[in-house]
Amino acid sequence: MFHKEGFKIILIALVITVGTLLLADSLIETLWIQKTVQVAILVFLLLILQFFRNPKRPVNSDDFKLIAPVDGKVVVIEEVFESEYFKDRRLQVSIFMSPINVHVTRYALSGLIKFSKYHPGKYLVAWHPKASEENERTTIVIENPVFGEVLYRQIAGALARRIVNYAKEGMQVVQGEDAGFIKFGSRVDLFLPLGTELNVKLNEKAIGGKTIIAVRS
Template identity: 65%
Template sequence: MFHKEGQRIILTTFFIVCAVILIAQFYIDIPWLKLGLQILSLVVLILILQFFRNPTRVVVRDFDEILAPVDGKVVVIEEVEEKEFFQDKRIQVSIFMSPINVHVTRYPASGVISYSKYHPGKYLVAWHPKSSEENERTTVVVRTPKFGDILYRQIAGAMARRIINYAEIGDHVQQGEDAGFIKFGSRVDLLLPLDCAITVKLNQKVVGAKTCIAALVSKDEE
């Protein structure tokens, strides 16, 4: 299954690949060059199909957990001053997506969208410390029943030059549902309350709508 945001690119690439294969077959007489062009064009098509794959995820929704919004690797877990919406300290968990990861963004929790804003910006590499504040990005806040407001940011990087965000203020959203797409990788930041329990570690690989990023701290654990 492929994401709807990739349909035009997939179709265009398919027709170009078919044209290259046919042209090479009938107009290039050098065997190694003909075969090389045909194989290269097929590799490009396979890579594009991989970029836009959208695997079905069966989500076990839980109001007591925040799930990973994307597939990737945890590259940041730290306390930060969130300056755009909360204006106070939060725990930031950042997930880096490589070009081979699934690029679909999914809602990390169920609730109501209370804030959604697009910011134009730079295209620093996604792991750059200033990418969260200076790169092109979207900021979305979900008002949840138990965690209160949680924030996630889709951040463009050196390769990812287009962010798709479906969240609109007032929408009622469900954990694990499709929230958008970042074309060709990059990074997503989660900004969570200080009193939640982070359940992942640095460099851990996570799966969108599957891996628990944070959980409520029970009174017995406080």
């Protein structure tokens, strides 16, 4: 299965691939050059297809567990001052997504969307310390009956040029469902209440919709 945000790009890639294969076959006489071009365009198509893949991961909603919103590696776990919404100190957990990761964003919790805002910005590499405040990004806050208000931020990376966010203020959302997409390399930051019991460690691999980031008893 492929994510709907990739349908147009996949179609364009298919047209380019078929056209290149046909042209290479008819216009390039040197066999090794012809085959090199054809293999290269097929690799290009495979990369596009794998980037927009959307694996189905059923989730049994549990208000006492906060799940990973995306695939990637946990690159930040620290107490920080969150200046946009809470304006106080929070526990930040950041997951970096490389271009080969699934880029679907999933709701980490069920609850009510209290805040959703898009910010245009720069395209620093996603692991840059200032990326959370200066890059193109969206900020979303979910109010959950167990965790309270949890903020997550989709952050574009150096290659990303479009963040898709489906969350709108007033929506009731369900844990694990599709929350959006970030195209071509990015990061997601979670801002949790201080004292939250984490279930992940720095540099650990996270799987969106499956890995449990935090728990409440």
